[in-house]
Amino acid sequence: MEAYLVAIGIIALIYVLLSLGLTLQYGLTGLINFGHVGFFAIGAYTSALLVMNGAPFIVGFAGAALLAGIAAWPIGLVSLRLRDDYFAIVTLGFSEVVRIILTSERWLTNGVQGIPGIPRLYSDLGGAAGQIATFATILAVTVAAAWMIRRIAGSPFGRIIEAIRDNEEAVQALGKDPPRFKIQVLVVGAALAGIAGAFYAHYITYIVPEQYIPLVTFYVWMAIIMGGVGRVSGAVIGSVILMAFLEGSRFIRDVVPWISEVDMASVRIGLVGLLLILFIIYRPQGLMGDYTKR
Amino acid sequence: MSLEICDITKSFGGFRALDGVRLTIETDALFGIIGPNGAGKSTLFSVISGFVAADAGEVRLNGNRIDALSPPQRARAGMLRTFQVPREFSHLTVRENLMASAPDQTGESLLGLFFRPGQVRTEEAAIAETVERTMAFLKLDKVADVPSGKLSGGQKKLLELGRALMVQPKLILLDEPFAGVNPVLIGEIMERIKELNARGIGFVIIEHDLEALTRLVPRLAVMDRGKVLAEGAPAAVLEDPVVREAYLGGVS
Structure with missing residues (x-):
């Protein structure tokens, strides 16, 4: 049971990292990024391939952050001059392009068969101890990321991105270039998603393109909506609720055994959808309150 | 001119x-x-x-x-x-609106923010002073910490x-x-x-x-x-x- 809780904790923290990136991009800056999973995928594949080709973990993780960040750069240049809704479509398209490339470039990614046997972090410590060490590492990285986002939010840079979210033209009228700020935000958020991807790959040890479907992006959106948009605490709590539901719904079969294993996957998604609807009806500001609507 | x-x-x-x-x-x-x-x-x-x-x-x-x-x-x-x-930047307070408007801030870039914190602090203090003067001049000092969306x-x-004056x-x-x-x-x-x-x-x-x-x-x-x-x-x-x-x- 403890091993199971640690396992859920690790996945929850990966979602927290993803949510923190989106908190910076959407919560603080107002960028509607529907392609978050694309950067998550780039991070997972980059670190897996680097480490399996002999690089140390630290290089794998740095490479994941770097490549995900670099991938965000051209997206920013091309699409940040577009209106919000166009930006959303472009990012959604981007993440699908990433998934299709991962499926098609078999020489590099092994296509739909994916990459098995990715080394685990701390495998020399053995099962339980290795798990706990992995959990501690992700926790430390997540705390550092949360500290960084808090720091950004309370800074001169944070004032400008929040001003951009409130009224972009007024920011221009004051002599500041919104795209310069948005690109930085996009790159930092993507790098966080890349690091989350690297943790994911080294934790589950087997990655396939089908893990990086848009549903993952929308899980992250659900987490920040349920937790409270624009708040670091909201990102954390929303991810925990999401994980509790995704994992908790596993146990529904103990109560209602007539649902088959196959149907269960759909039932889980349905339940999470229901949870989101209930949140939007009864607590639209999220548990911690919506910072953008205060 | x-x-x-x-x-x-x-x-x-x-x-x-x-x-x-x-x-x-x-x-x-x-x-x-x-x-x-x-x-x-x-x-x-x-x-x-x-x-x-x-x-x-x-x-x-x-x-x-x-x-x-x-x-x-x-x-x-x-x-x-x-x-x-x-x-107005409606979620920012009056003070934050004016602080955000000051030009050429080191803390406006992430590199400056994390690698030149001393410089950022010095500039913030100077900007805060200008903001106080601007708010007093425009009689906005009483609402300094009110989110600007709630102003009349x-x-x-x-x-x-005031924001234009900050530039x-x-x-x-x-x-x-x-x-x-x-x-x-x-x-x-x-x-x-x-x-x-x-x-x-x-x-x-x-x-x-x-x-x-x-x-x-x-x-x-x-x-x-x-x-x-x-x-x-x-x-x-x-x-x-x-x-x-x-x-x-x-x-x-």
């Missing part, structure tokens, strides 16, 4: 919003633009500040063409604009002016600074504008309220249907029969 608007034309579909507008305004002047709704006043501001591209014509600031510059570049050249409907219409207009402008384009503002506050905003003008900051003011504007500016232009009908001292301009016909509906 002047702002020259040379034969600016702009159409939206079949509607000619600006039709060969030509004006020369000294950058340290107090200059008014009046005209009925749809005369093209706000469109003219948008063209001058770079938010709307003209179909034809030129805008020059101190002799240099600025048509190719982006809105932020024009603001950095010292020409600020405000908006007819205030565009008049206070939002003052905040717009240390040479010329400010004010779009209807008195619209929806209570009469007491109008008097105060006028006093502030006069004081600032005495310190060398120029103003171009679009206004609906004819009476308020004639008390404030020594020179104004009258616009109607995208054209400048007349320009000069308020008294002379308002006696112009063409102006009376167009703007005052021919009532004598």
Whole structure:
């Protein structure tokens, strides 16, 4: 049971990292990024391939952050001059392009068969101890990321991105270039998603393109909506609720055994959808309150 | 030192919003633009500040063409604009709105923020001082920590002016600074504008309220249907029969 809780904790923290990136991009800056999973995928594949080709973990993780960040750069240049809704479509398209490339470039990614046997972090410590060490590492990285986002939010840079979210033209009228700020935000958020991807790959040890479907992006959106948009605490709590539901719904079969294993996957998604609807009806500001609507 | 608007034309579909507008305004002047709704006043501001591209014509600031510059570049050249409907950063407090407006902050880049924290702190202290002075000058100090979305219409207009002042402008384009503002506050905003003008900051003011504007500016232009009908001292301009016909509906 403890091993199971640690396992859920690790996945929850990966979602927290993803949510923190989106908190910076959407919560603080107002960028509607529907392609978050694309950067998550780039991070997972980059670190897996680097480490399996002999690089140390630290290089794998740095490479994941770097490549995900670099991938965000051209997206920013091309699409940040577009209106919000166009930006959303472009990012959604981007993440699908990433998934299709991962499926098609078999020489590099092994296509739909994916990459098995990715080394685990701390495998020399053995099962339980290795798990706990992995959990501690992700926790430390997540705390550092949360500290960084808090720091950004309370800074001169944070004032400008929040001003951009409130009224972009007024920011221009004051002599500041919104795209310069948005690109930085996009790159930092993507790098966080890349690091989350690297943790994911080294934790589950087997990655396939089908893990990086848009549903993952929308899980992250659900987490920040349920937790409270624009708040670091909201990102954390929303991810925990999401994980509790995704994992908790596993146990529904103990109560209602007539649902088959196959149907269960759909039932889980349905339940999470229901949870989101209930949140939007009864607590639209999220548990911690919506910072953008205060 | 002047702002020259040379034969600016702009159409939206079949509607000619600006039709060969030509004006020369000294950058340290107090200059008014009046005209009925749809005369093209706000469109003219948008063209001058770079938010709307003209179909034809030129805008020059101190002799240099600025048509190719982006809105932020024009603001950095010292020409600020405000908006007819205030565009406060509604989730930021009044103080934060003004702090955000200060130019060239080291802490505005992530590299500066994380690698030059000392520099950022020094600048923040200096900006905070300027903000305190600006809030006192505009009588916004009582609402310093109120989210700006909760201000009254008049206070939002003052905040717009305050944000422009933070950029240390040479010329400010004010779009209807008195619209929806209570009469007491109008008097105060006028006093502030006069004081600032005495310190060398120029103003171009679009206004609906004819009476308020004639008390404030020594020179104004009258616009109607995208054209400048007349320009000069308020008294002379308002006696112009063409102006009376167009703007005052021919009532004598």
